[in-house]
Amino acid sequence: xxxxxxxxxHIVDPSEGLDGTxxxxxxxxxxxxxxxxxxxxxxxxxxxxxxPSGRKALRVFEAHGLFVIxxxxxxxxxxxxxxxxYKETIKTGTMxxxxxxxxxxxxxxxxxxxxxxxxxxDFIIRKAIQEGACTVYPVGSITxxxxxxxxxxxxxxxxxxxxxxxxxxxxxxxxxxxxxxxEYSKTYDVPIISHCEDxxxxxxxxxxxxxxxxxxxxxxxxxxxxxxxVARDIALAGLTKxxxxxxxxxxxxxxxxxxxxxxxxIPVTAETCPHYFxxxxxxxxxxxxxAKVNPPLRARKxxxxxxxxxxxxxxxxxxxDHAPHHRDEKRMEFDRAPSGISGLDTALSLxxxxxxEGTITFSQLIEKMAQNPARILGLKKGKLKxxxxxxxxxxxxxxxxxxxxxxxxSKGRNTPFDGWNVKGKPVATISKGKLYEW
Amino acid sequence: MKLSSKDxxxxxxxxxxxxxxxxxxxxxxxxxxxxxxxxxxxxxxKTAVNLFFEPSTRTRTSFELAxxxxxxxxxxxxxxxxxxxxGESLIDTSLNVQALGADFMVVRHSSSGAPxxxxxxVTASIINAGDGINEHPTQALLDAFTIQERMGTIEGLxxxxxxxxxxSRVAKSNIYLLKKxxxxxxxxxxxxxxxxxxxxxxxxxxxxxELGLDTVDVVMMLRIQKERQTGGxxxxxxxxxxxxxxxxxxxxxxxxxxxxxxxxxxxxxIEIASEIADGSQSVILDQVTNGIAVRMAVMFLLAGIRx
Numbered sequence: 001x002x003x004x005x006x007x008x009x010h011i012v013d014p015s016e017g018l019d020g021t022x023x024x025x026x027x028x029x030x031x032x033x034x035x036x037x038x039x040x041x042x043x044x045x046x047x048x049x050x051x052p053s054g055r056k057a058l059r060v061f062e063a064h065g066l067f068v069i070x071x072x073x074x075x076x077x078x079x080x081x082x083x084x085x086y087k088e089t090i091k092t093g094t095m096x097x098x099x100x101x102x103x104x105x106x107x108x109x110x111x112x113x114x115x116x117x118x119x120x121x122d123f124i125i126r127k128a129i130q131e132g133a134c135t136v137y138p139v140g141s142i143t144x145x146x147x148x149x150x151x152x153x154x155x156x157x158x159x160x161x162x163x164x165x166x167x168x169x170x171x172x173x174x175x176x177x178x179x180x181x182x183e184y185s186k187t188y189d190v191p192i193i194s195h196c197e198d199x200x201x202x203x204x205x206x207x208x209x210x211x212x213x214x215x216x217x218x219x220x221x222x223x224x225x226x227x228x229x230v231a232r233d234i235a236l237a238g239l240t241k242x243x244x245x246x247x248x249x250x251x252x253x254x255x256x257x258x259x260x261x262x263x264x265x266i267p268v269t270a271e272t273c274p275h276y277f278x279x280x281x282x283x284x285x286x287x288x289x290x291a292k293v294n295p296p297l298r299a300r301k302x303x304x305x306x307x308x309x310x311x312x313x314x315x316x317x318x319x320x321d322h323a324p325h326h327r328d329e330k331r332m333e334f335d336r337a338p339s340g341i342s343g344l345d346t347a348l349s350l351x352x353x354x355x356x357e358g359t360i361t362f363s364q365l366i367e368k369m370a371q372n373p374a375r376i377l378g379l380k381k382g383k384l385k386x387x388x389x390x391x392x393x394x395x396x397x398x399x400x401x402x403x404x405x406x407x408x409x410s411k412g413r414n415t416p417f418d419g420w421n422v423k424g425k426p427v428a429t430i431s432k433g434k435l436y437e438w
Numbered sequence: 439m440k441l442s443s444k445d446x447x448x449x450x451x452x453x454x455x456x457x458x459x460x461x462x463x464x465x466x467x468x469x470x471x472x473x474x475x476x477x478x479x480x481x482x483x484k485t486a487v488n489l490f491f492e493p494s495t496r497t498r499t500s501f502e503l504a505x506x507x508x509x510x511x512x513x514x515x516x517x518x519x520x521x522x523x524x525g526e527s528l529i530d531t532s533l534n535v536q537a538l539g540a541d542f543m544v545v546r547h548s549s550s551g552a553p554x555x556x557x558x559x560v561t562a563s564i565i566n567a568g569d570g571i572n573e574h575p576t577q578a579l580l581d582a583f584t585i586q587e588r589m590g591t592i593e594g595l596x597x598x599x600x601x602x603x604x605x606s607r608v609a610k611s612n613i614y615l616l617k618k619x620x621x622x623x624x625x626x627x628x629x630x631x632x633x634x635x636x637x638x639x640x641x642x643x644x645x646x647x648e649l650g651l652d653t654v655d656v657v658m659m660l661r662i663q664k665e666r667q668t669g670g671x672x673x674x675x676x677x678x679x680x681x682x683x684x685x686x687x688x689x690x691x692x693x694x695x696x697x698x699x700x701x702x703x704x705x706x707x708i709e710i711a712s713e714i715a716d717g718s719q720s721v722i723l724d725q726v727t728n729g730i731a732v733r734m735a736v737m738f739l740l741a742g743i744r745x
Contacts, residue, residue, distance in 0.1 A: 211635045215450070217550035217572025217607060287551030331529055333549030335570070 001433035002059050003027045009063025009394060011036065013070055013384040014363040015371045024068060026390040029433030034384055059435060061428065063394050069366055070382050071103025071134075071391025071431060072348065073373035075193070075271055076168070076247060076319035078340070079105075079136070082123060083112025088324040088411045090124065094132040096322070096344040096410035098436050101426040103134045103391035104373075104381050105322075105344075109141040110169040116141040116152040118160040125161050134431045135389075137163045137377070142181045142192060148172045151181060158188045163377050166193035168247055169294075171229060173199055178233065182242030191243040191269070191376055196229035196254070197295065206335045208281040208296045216285070218334065221296050223251040230254045234261040237268050245376055246270040248321050250295040252305030259314040269376050270309075271317035274350035275341050275416065277306045283416045289330045291416040293323070294339035307359045316372045318365075320347045324412020342412030346403055348395075350417065352424035355397075362397075394428040401425060444743045445557040445564040446736055448573035449614040457615060461583050463735035464728070470507070471731055481741055482509040486542040487535050490567070491517040491528075494546050496702055496726070497567050497576075501544050504733035510542070528552060529559050536560045541744065542737060545569070563740040571605045577701050578611035580732040582619070584725050585656055588697050592619040598650050598692075600626040600682060601660030601709055602671070604633055608701045609660055613639060626650035627682055630671040647682055651691040659684055659700045662709045675708045685711045689719075697721045 004026040011018050011034065022036035074097065080088035090107075097105050107124055109115035115124065121138045128136035140162035144150045146169065154165055165185060172178045172194070181192050202225045207213050209220025230246055234257060237244035246258060249272045261268045275293060280300055283291035291297060309315040323340025330337050351369065354360045360368075374382030381391060403420045405413040428437045439459050443451065470478055486505040490498055498514065505512045515535070526534075528547075535543060540562045545553045550570030557564045568574040585592055597616055603609045603625050613636075616623050623641040625632050632643055644650030651657060662678060672678045684698065698710075698720045706712050715722065 211638050214604065214633065214635055215610070215639075217570050217610065219571075287554050328527065331527065333528060333547070333555060334551045335549045 001029050002435060003057065004059045004061060004430060004435055006061045006063050006068055006392070006394065009066050009068035011068045011384065012362065012366060014366055015383050016385055018384060024384065024392065026392070026430060029390055031384065031386050031388050031390050034386060061394065061435070066427060067395040067397060068384070069393050069395055070370040070384050071393050071429065072101045072369040073377070073379070073382050074102045074105040074320050074322065074344065074347070075317055075373045075377065076273070077105040077107055077322045077344065078110065078324065079107045080111065080324060081127065082120065087326050090127045090136065091131040092409065092411045093322070093324070093344070094128065094134045094136065096408060098133040098429045098431050099409045099426070099438055100344045100346070101348045101393040101395065101429055102344060103393070103429065103431040104137065104379070105134060106137045106139050106164065106377070108139050108166060108168045110146060114141050114145050115139070115162075116144050116146065118153065118156045121157050121160040121162050133434075133436070137161070137379075139164045139166050139168070139193065141165065142167045142172055143177060146170050148174055148177060151177070151184060154185060155188065158190060162190075163379070164191045164193050164245070166195065166247065168193060168195045171195050171197045171199055175232060175236065179236050179240060182236055182240040182244060186240070186242050189243065189378065191245040193245045193247050194229070194233045195247050196226050196233060198225045198228050201225035201228070206292065206296070207284050208298050210281070210299065212281050212285070216287070223253055223298065223302070226251050226295055227253040227257060230257045234258070234266055234268055237261070238266045241267060244268045248273050248276070248295060248319070249306065249309070249315060250276045250298050250302060252302045255305045255309040255314055259309065262314065269316045269372075270314065271319040272306050272310070272315050273319055273321045274343060274347050277303055277310065278350050278353065279416060284334070287334045288416060289332060289334055289337035290341070290414045290418070292334060292337055292339050293341050307354065310354065310360055310364070310368065316368065316376065318347065318351050318368045319373075320344050322410070322412075324410050325414050327413060330414050340414060341416065342408060342410050342414045344410055345408045346415060346417050348426065349403070349422040349424050352397065353422065356423060390430050390433065392430040393426050395424065396427045397424045399423065399425045399427070441739050441743055444740060445553070446575055446740065447553050447557060447564065447566050449575045449578050449611045450573065452575070454618045457579065457582065457618065460579055460732065460735050460739060461586060463739060464579070464583050464731045467734040467738070468728065468731040471727070477507050477509060479509045480738055484510050484541040484741065485513065485539050486510045486544060486737070487513045487515060487538070487540040488544045489515050489532070489535065489546070491545075491547040491552070492568070494568070497546065500726070500729040501567060501733055504730045504737065507730065508734055508737055510737070513540075528555065532556045532560050536562050542740070563744060565736060565740070568607055570607065571610075572607055573611045574607040575611050576729070576733055576736060577608045578615040579736070580725055580729040581612055581658065581699060582615055583728045583732050584699065584721055585697070587724070587728070588721060589655060592616060592621050594620060595655040596622045596624065596653060597656040597658065598624040598626055598654045599658045599660065600647070600650070600684065601662055602631045602666060603627055603636065603660070604631050605663065605666070606660045612658060613641060617641070624650050624654065628672055631666070647688050648691050651688060654692045655696055657684060657689065657692055657696060657698050659698065659710050661701065661703065662705055679708055683709055683711060684714050686713055689714055699725060701725070
C-alpha cells in the first residue's frame with residue numbers, strides 16, 4: 001500500500017470541524033495525520049517527514065487550489081453482478097464509483113439470483129474485495145426473491161455483511177410484511193430502505209402522470225403512487241420504531257410527509273437522486289429512454305420541493321440510484337425499455353450545481369453524500385479522521401467539462417445528461433489504499 | 439408549399455397550413471377515385487412497406503389501396519409472421535426493411551413513440567398508422583376531410599368526441615387537429631376516461647351526454663374496448679351504454695343537420711345504437727372512402743420532400 005502525503009489542499013469535513021489549508025498523511029490505507037496550517041483544528045502536530053516511518057515510498061500529492069474531502073458514500077447502487085454482468089460488474093461499477101468520488105457503495109439486492117441469502121452476500125463481498133476499486137456493502141432483500149411475501153434471512157445476511165435491507169425495484173405491497181420487517185430488523189439496528197410505490201397505482205405507467213403523459217400517449221405514474229406508500233411506511237415506522245429510510249424520493253408530497261414525520265419524532269430518513277433535483281419530466285419528451293427511470297422524473301414543483309427538502313434537512317442523503325443498462329435495452333420502444341439512469345460518474349458534478357446555485361452549502365453536500373449515509377448505515381466512514389480508513393477525494397470545484405457518456409467507466413451509458421456542461425470534478429480519489437488520478 | 443418533414447408522426451407535429459395542403463391534395467385524389475380507372479402513376483417505381491405490429495384490417499387495407507392507386511410497389515409485413523416474433527428489435531427490423539429498398543414505412547405499433555424512434559433511425563419516410571395511445575394522424579386527417587366535405591368548414595363548429603378519450607389515439611389526433619382549425623371541442627365520457635388535465639388543451643369536458651351534445655354539429659363516437667371494464671374504468675358495458683351510448687333520444691340534443699362519425703370497428707349497442715349508425719346522418723362509410731384519398735395525399739406529399 002502506497003503512503004501518501006496530500007499537501008496544500010483545502011481540507012473540508014464539517015463533521016470534524018475541518019475547513020482550511022493543510023496536509024493529510026496516509027499510511028497503510030489509514031489516515032495517519034491531519035494538520036491545518038493555521039487556525040483550524042489539528043489532529044496531531046508532528047513535523048512532516050518526507051520519508052515516513054517504514055521503508056515504503058511516499059507519494060506526495062500537491063493539492064494547491066483543490067478541496068480535500070471525505071470519500072463519498074452511495075447508499076443506492078445497482079452493481080448488476082451476479083446475473084447481469086452485461087449491464088455492469090462489480091469491477092466496472094466500483095471503478096465508476098471511484099471516478100465519481102465514491103469510496104463506499106451499497107449494492108442493491110435485485111441481482112440474479114437476488115441477494116436474499118448469505119451465499120449471494122458472501123459472493124458479492126468476496127468479489128468486491130478481489131476486484132472492487134472501492135468498498136461494497138451489500139444490501140440484502142427484505143423478502144425472499146423480493147416477492148414481498150416472506151421475510152428473507154436478514155439476521156444471517158447481516159452476520160455475513162449486509163448493512164441494510166431493501167426490496168428496491170419493487171415495493172413491499174403487503175403492509176403486514178413491511179411491519180414485520182421494520183420490527184424484526186431492530187434486532188440488528190439496520191435500516192429498512194423502502195422503495196415506495198403502490199404497484200396497483202403504477203400499473204401500465206412509464207412516466208409522470210399529467211398533461212405530458214396524456215399528450216405523449218404514455219401510461220402515467222401519479223405522484224400519489226409514491227406518496228401513499230411513504231405515508232404508510234411512516235405510519236409503520238411510528239408503530240414499530242424501526243429504522244426506516246425512504247429511497248429515491250421524487251415528489252413534493254413525499255417531502256412534505258417526511259418533514260411532518262421528522263417533526264413528530266418518527267425515525268425516518270430519506271434520500272433523493274441528482275436526476276430528480278436537476279431535470280423534470282420534460283426530459284422524456286422525445287421518447288428519450290435514457291430519461292426513463294422509476295420513480296419517474298416529475299414536474300418543476302417537485303424538483304423545487306426536493307431542493308427545499310435538501311436545504312432544510314428533510315432529505316438527508318443524495319444517492320445515485322445508479323442503474324446501468326445495456327445500450328440495446330435502451331434503444332427500444334419507450335414502454336419496453338427498462339427504467340434506470342447510470343449515475344455514479346455524474347452524481348457529484350450534478351450535486352455541485354446545487355452548491356453553485358446557492359441551494360445548499362458545500363458542507364451540506366458533504367454531509368448528504370458522506371456523513372449522513374455513514375450515520376444512517378452505522379458505518380465508521382465518511383470522515384477525515386486519524387485512524388479511519390483513508391477514503392479521500394481531491395476535488396477541483398472549478399474544473400468545467402462536458403459530460404460524455406462514452407467516457408463513463410460504468411458499462412451503463414444510459415444518462416439524460418450526455419452533453420451537459422458542468423463544473424466540478426474529482427481529480428483524484430484514494431480508495432482501499434490506492435490513489436486513482438483522473 | 440411543401441410539408442416540412444419527411445415523416446408523418448402526428449398531428450401535433452403539423453402546422454395548420456400543412457394540414458390544409460394535405461386536405462386540398464386529398465380532394466384531387468378523391469376525384470381520381472371516382473373515375474373508372476382509379477390509378478395514377480405518381481409514385482411508380484417506389485416501394486411502400488406496411489409494418490403492422492398490431493392487428494389491423496381497416497387501416498392496413500386503406501393504406502394498401504392508397505399505395506396501389508399511387509402505383510407504389512407494396513409489401514405487407516405483419517409482426518406475427520416476421521422476425522419480430524423471433525425477438526428482433528424494432529430498429530433492426532426497420533433497418534432490414536430499409537435495406538430492402540423501402541421508400542415508405544407505414545407503421546402501426548402498440549408502443550407510443552415507436553414511429554418517432556424509427557424516424558430517427560431510418561431515412562425512409564415513416565407514416566404513423568397508429569402508435570399506442572399517442573396518435574393516429576391519418577384518421578384525424580380523413581375525419582377533417584369528411585367534416586369539411588359535409589359542413590364546408592371546421593372553424594366555429596361544435597364537435598363532440600364521446601368515449602374513451604384517454605386511451606384513444608384517434609381522439610387525441612382529432613383534438614389537436616380540430617383545435618388548430620378553431621372548432622369548439624367537447625369531450626364526453628366518465629371521469630375515468632376523460633381526465634381533468636385535458637382541460638389545459640382548451641377543450642370542454644362533459645360527463646353528461648345530453649349536456650355535452652347540446653347543439654353540436656358533429657358527434658364523433660369512439661370504440662369502447664371491453665377490456666377497460668376489467669381495468670375499472672366503468673362497471674359494465676350495459677351501464678356504459680345507459681349513460682354514454684349514442685341513441686336517437688340523445689342525438690336529438692344535437693343540431694338538426696348534425697353528422698355522426700365513428701372510426702370503426704363499431705360496437706353496436708355498446709357505444710352506438712344501430713338506428714344511429716345506419717341512419718341518414720351517419721357519415722361512417724364516407725370516412726372509409728375518404729381515408730384512401732387522404733392517405734394517397736400524405737404519401738404523395740411526403741415523396742415530394744424526399745426528392
